Amino acid sequence: MEKQKRGLLPYLFLFTLTYFALGFVSIVFANLAIFCVATPFVLLSVSKKKLWCQHYCPRASLLNQVGRKKPWSKSPLLIRTGRARTIMLWYFGLNLLFIIGSTTRIALGKMEPFAFIRLFIFIPLFPLPQLIHLNLSPVLLHLSYRFYSMMLSSTILAAVLARIYRPRIWCAMCPVGTLSNTLLK
Template identity: 30%
Template sequence: MTKQKTKRWSDYMWIISATYFALGFFNIVFAWLGVICFMIPLLMAILGGGKGYCNKYCGRGQLFLQIGNTLGWSRKHVAPRWLSSPWFRHGFLIFFLFFFIEMIWLTVQVANGIESLHETIHLLWTFNVPWHWAYPVAIEPWKAQFAFGLYGIMLTSLIVGVILTVIYRPRTWCVFCPMGNMTQMISKMKAK
């Protein structure tokens, strides 16, 4: 019944996202590429592109669709309604920013020699998982610390997103995704 839509190059961004996570498993320095996932959506929204990143290019979101729809690993039950409420979305954004700033702060401390490099990944805002094998060639400690920190944030959102995909629908993560929330706020301000 569903009309087969012609695939465009932008429909394959999930491969890039999967590659990103694979590369970070072998060499953490690749985690720096994640900065792109933070800059492009914001720049697109600021320059008037709305949520074009979420709508067309978000590899993370496409990965959830692949897992949930193509592989079929999703119950496809709608998520609880409070998940899309403004207080939860904004609350999660503040929560996310708190950990983002903490990550930047640790990077600054490592750069100043106050803290030593943590070769661990901070997962689900709780666990410090050893990740030293992904650091084969030493670089400047603060650059490595940022990479470990950013990869932890990215992997955390992937884990949460996959769990939500399985329990609820694919892309349930997008409902309260901090990046999506920020770009939507920018878009709404610009549309006024």
């Protein structure tokens, strides 16, 4: 059984790729990000270990694939000093605040939904072509694009760092990993 589980781990990155591909089927699938964020903490509370980070994280699996090249480079000072971790925590906190605030305004009819991808909060791109056209409410449409944008932004950043430095350098600044460490303490 253990052997079987280990055998699947190198392929977990397919979940990440599937997540982004599903956005082209219908953007509503982007809300699966809620499970991606919640599952590590559920596992942590049950096992008192970072099971997700150690065994099941699809993003870590993707980064192992992306950052295969060697030799790996020394981590930048920003990461070695832990400052990047703090910056990412603030970035995710602000991102979540923005998502909650903008979604509330849309629900109150004070704002139109942003029905397009926006990288790193500030870089507007385009709406995704949709294989299935669902009649989503403005709130759900906005929320779906915001989650997709958040996941895409962090995956791009993590992949670029993996190529430049080493595969899982992102884990040194990942907010899920940081919060998991804090909870374990």
